[in-house]
Amino acid sequence: ACKAVTKAIGSVSGYEQLQREIEILKKLRHRHAVQVLAVYETSRKVYMVMEYCAGGELLRGMREAGFPFDLSIIQLVIVNLLDVLKYLHDHGIVHRDIKPENILLHHALPQTHRSAAGGVGTALPDTPMYADRPLLHIKLSDFGLATYTTSCTMMDNVVGTPLYMAPEIVQNLGYSAGCDVWSVGVMLYLLLTGYARDTERLLHGMIQNGTIEYPDKIWSHVPPSARDLVQQMLQIDPAQRITAREALSHPW
Incomplete structure (x- = not known):
């Protein structure tokens, strides 16, 4: 590519x-x-x-292959994403534009068939097709907004994609590596609730109002431990927000 x-x-x-x-x-x-x-x-x-990533963008690849947003798949995506973020942050690098379009699939996904009751919680078929390689191998891409920072450095230029931008960026309060964790939290919120357009609009409005809510209508099926991780990632106060390293040790 x-x-x-x-x-x-x-x-x-x-x-x-x-x-x-x-x-x-x-x-x-x-x-x-x-x-x-x-x-x-x-x-x-x-x-x-x-490096060429044959599977294309994460969400598009999953939808085209008929992959359900199974909890185990979501966990795999988030763990891999947090792992590369921990690596970046440990090396003083902040990505600043974490979003689904910048997460690529290294290889194309095998075609599956979504059941009529598809969505979060739908189990993937237990077939040999996944035995020879990881089910999902993601790659974080587009470092066009990435920059160097340290734990003591606060940046103040407003960059990123609006839905995934941390409040401290929007409010021009200065920010650091925690802005990447916020972006992953937004992704996880949407992945766990099916990534519907209505939910995107709902979440964007809540972020603008400074209060993140978890309506039973879309959250009743989500395990409490997964919800707890999202809540720790989406702390409005960056000082209270979990780090990528800490998130990797979260029970979920």
């Missing part, structure tokens, strides 16, 4: 961010982070040859 970026004439900051993205990608050595294989530069463009 190749990512081509046109150099913006007169944009020093844009070129610096591009160089930072390349530098970060070259340093990454994690099985759940997309690898850059080569970089070529002309007077007008920069070409990044990236």
Whole structure:
């Protein structure tokens, strides 16, 4: 796969961010982070040859293959995502744009058949087709907004995708690595409730109002331990928010 970026004439900051993205990608050595294989530069463009992920975007790949949003699948996605975030944060890197579109499937998923009662909690078929490789192998991609930070550094530039942006970013209060955990919390909230458009709008409104609620209509089937993890990730106060390392040790 190749990512081509046109150099913006007169944009020093844009070129610096591009160089930072390349530098970060070259340093990454994690099985759940997309690898850059080569970089070529002309007077007008920069070409990044990236590791190819045949399965495409996570949600699209799951839906096209007829995969149910089974709890075990959601756990696998979140654990792998938290694992690469812990790696990034331990190395002083914040991604700043965690969202489903930036999570790729390394290989295409086998076609399955969703039952009439599909959705969260539907069991995956127990077949040999999954025995030779991981059922889902995700790769975090698009480090275009990634930057360096430390536990003592607070950033203040507003970047990211609105639905997944932490409150401290929106309110321009300064932020650090906790903004990535918030984004994963938003993803987990939506994955556990089926990723419906209505739920996206509901959650976005709650985030804007500064209060996250868990209506029984969409949460009654979710295990209490999973809900507890979401609640710890979606703490409005970043000082109270769980870290990626802590989340990996959560009982769920």
